[in-house]
Amino acid sequence: MSLTPAGLIRFLSSVHPYDSLESGVLADLAPQFEVLDFPSQSQIYQLQDPLMGLYLVYSGEVEVLDENGMAVSILGPRNSFGERGLIRDGLAVTSARATEDCLLLLLPKEGFFSLMAAQRSVARFFDRRRPEPAQYSGLTTTRAADFMAKDPVTCSTGLTCQSAAQLMRQHHISCLCVTEDAGLQGILTTRDLTEKLLAEGLPFSTPVSKVMTQAPITLPPSALGSDVLHAMMEHHIGHVPITQGKEIVGIVTQTDLTRFQAVNSAELVSRVARASSASEMALATAEIPQLLVQLVAAGNRHEVVTRLITDIADAATRRLLTLAEEALGAPPVPYLWLACGSQGRQEQTGVSDQDNCLILDDRYAADHEAYFKALADFVCDGLNTCGYVFCPGDMMASNPRWRQRLSVWRGYFEGWIRKPGPEAQMLASVMFDLRPIGGDKSLFEGLQAEVLALAGANSIFTAHMASNALKHTPPLGLLRGFATIRSGEHRNTLDLKHNGVVPVTDLARIYALQTGITAANTRARLEAGAELGAISPSGAQDLLDAYDLIQQTRLEHQATLVRRGEAPDNYLSPSSLSDFERSHLRDAFVVVKTMQSALGHGKGMLS
The missing domain is CATH 3.10.580.10 (CBS-domain)
Structure with a gap:
């Protein structure tokens, strides 16, 4: 494709920083650009190649990768790339390839440096865009x-x-x-x-x-x-x-x-989102344990690690929904796919099963069942292929009980709240962690508001839920020791999930029910609970500190197993910890136990 001089000037005048140039300068600059065609999937340049100049995307899409082959960004029209290498030493510090048919404009490096020297606005722009390597890690912690x-x-x-x-x-x-x-x-x-x-x-x-x-x-x-x-x-x-x-x-x-990079998680999300099958997706999700090791080794906090890992599960779920619709056709009525459990709370680690459900529009009819059964089976089977194994309790959309019309879901929650028996308590605990993943989110927004209002107004229900929250107890033994598992495959270990994380998750859920907090994430619930008076500021801070230590210990344990070539799990041997680590972990469990005791005695706060 050829561009007329006038067309090229019009395009440049719409792109920053060239739009700041006087018309005469722009007219002199435009003829210096070379017009280059790159077909889809072709390589534009490789890492450490001599750079010919500054690239500007006129049309198409370009993927830029760092020295580890991880995606830095995907660029579309009016985006520039290559300037970091030019400014540094003239060699490419990234690689770039066309992910669509591309038309690129190349400003040779001599013209680029002359423009930088002559135009302060251009120099300021490209200096501002030049990131230092350490800045890339900030993407995982910057809001x-x-x-x-x-x-x-x-x-x-x-x-x-x-x-x-x-x-x-x-x-x-x-x-x-x-x-x-x-x-x-x-x-x-x-x-x-x-x-x-x-x-x-x-x-x-x-x-x-x-x-x-x-x-x-x-x-x-x-x-x-x-x-x-x-x-x-x-x-x-x-x-x-x-x-x-x-x-x-x-x-x-x-x-x-452009100055940030999301470690390797962005590359896995990109691969999952482009996969044409569950088996292709599984090649990406199989790298999650190694991603966990890298994120933990880089010193990322647990809430960052689990959020990034959950993003991959979310992307896999949405891609499977898309593939299902491509295979089955458009859905007969709107639907919403939701995750619960650790995915719902955005707290997945290196080992996670799947917990999910479907809310169907009330226009759903019996003859629509075959479609939604096929869709649910397709997605649940695909998630299992990707390593998110089937839920042992069958709490999945493939189970007809958890694939229902909105009105039925409303009845479920109303029934659990009116008659909070043991099963109702267990089911409500899981289903109060719902988070929309794909489909029509309006199907959940009204339901969530109604359910939180009903739950908050029913003191008997919240009391039963509080009682249920005390069933998972921290592993505290006598004489400042730990109560380890007594028999079986995991004998003499601590279950950091069910006796460490789950008690805090349960407490946070109760605070959310008491105050109508819509967040599903445990840390977000604790922070909001403190703000709204469900827990005192000092109690919230103690519990947050305890939760952070337990979760961080859990992730470090999983990373250690992966480095050994073993599958990650939640069972930690206290003997693997130093005296210092054992002391602090036990103190964290004491805080959780104290907060449970306060809740069990009807005290909403710990002063």
């Missing part, structure tokens, strides 16, 4: 609120596309957030304008509502940078609006993420 563009430019649904384009040019941005009544309705990007307006020959007076991407993927300000990158890679998008409730508070673009 979106810390690097998003705040107060994004917005427009109404009725604005014309021409006016929207002028607004983007005025603010030197590549997207607009489209709002109505203070709520986010969609997002309009430069790619939307070229592919939906210009390519289709629509009039410039077309309202943005006809061209925008409706109901875009959004994340909250508390999302990790890795969550943003994973969403971009899974859904092949370059812009993620950041919302607080229904309010748009920021935007994150691909450019914002």
Whole structure:
């Protein structure tokens, strides 16, 4: 494909930092760019290759990989790459390949350095984008609120596309957030304008509502940078609006993420999201134990490690849902796939089974059963292939009991709350950790609000749930020792899951029920419980510290097993710990036991 000089200038004038150049400078610069075609899956350059210059994506998609072959980012039109190597020593510090047919513009390195020397705005831009290696690890601990563009430019649904384009040019941005009544309705990007307006020959007076991407993927300000990158890679998008409730508070673009890297988890998410079968997906998920080792060795906190690992399970579930729909056709009525258990709480480790369910729209009819049975079996079988083994208790969407209409689910929860017998307590404990994964999320939003209100208003139910939460006790023995497992395969070990993590998870769930907290994550529930008065600040901090130590010990134990070539598990021998480690772990169990005792005596707080 050839570009006319005028077309090239128009394109450059829409790309930052070239849009800051005077028209004469831009006219002199444009002829220096070479136009290069790269077919899909072709290599643009390899690590340590001499770089010919700065690359700019005109069309298509490019994947940039670090020295370990891990994805740094996926770049679309108007994104540059290669400048880090040019600025450093002229050799590529990454590799790049086309994941779609690409048209690239290459500014030779002599022209690049001349432009940097002559134009301060260009030098500032590329110096700002140049990351140091240590910065990449920050993606796993940095929240979106810390690097998003705040107060994004917005427009109404009725604005014309021409006016929207002028607004983007005025603010030197590549997207607009489209709002109505203070709520986010969609997002309009430069790619939307070229592919939906210009390519289709629509009039410039077309309202943005006809061209925008409706109901875009959004994340909250508390999302990790890795969550943003994973969403971009899974859904092949370059812009993620950041919302607080229904309010748009920021935007994150691909450019914002070029200086970050999400360790190896982003690469696994990308591979899972592109897999054509469960067996292909399993090649990626098989690397999760090694990912666990790397994340723990890098000093990441447990909530970061488990979030990243859970992201892979989420991506696998959504990809399997997509593959199921491709095989079975469009669903006859809307549905929502939800995860519970550790995936629901975003707390998966190196060993996890699957716990999930399906909520079906109330328009579901008997003749739809064959479709949803096939879909549930397809996804559950696929997850099992990927290493997320079938739930021993059969709490999966493949079980008809957990594949029901919304009205039936409403009846389930109402029944458990009205008559909280032993089975009801057990089921409610699992199902109160539900988190939507794929499908129509509106099927859960109203149900969750109703159920939390019902539970919070029923003191008998919460008392029964509190009693159920005391069944898992920390492994404390006499004389400052541990109560280890007495017989069987895991004799003389501590079960760090059922006697360590689960008691804290149960306590956090009770605090959530008492105060109507919607979060499923244990740490988020404890923090919110302290804020809302379900637990005192000092009690919450003690319990958080205890939980952190138990979870970190659990992950380090699993990483040690993987390094030995063994399968990760939750059974720790106290003899493998130093005296210092044993003392602190026992102190953590004492805190948990004390909090359980306070709950058992009807005390909502520990002062």
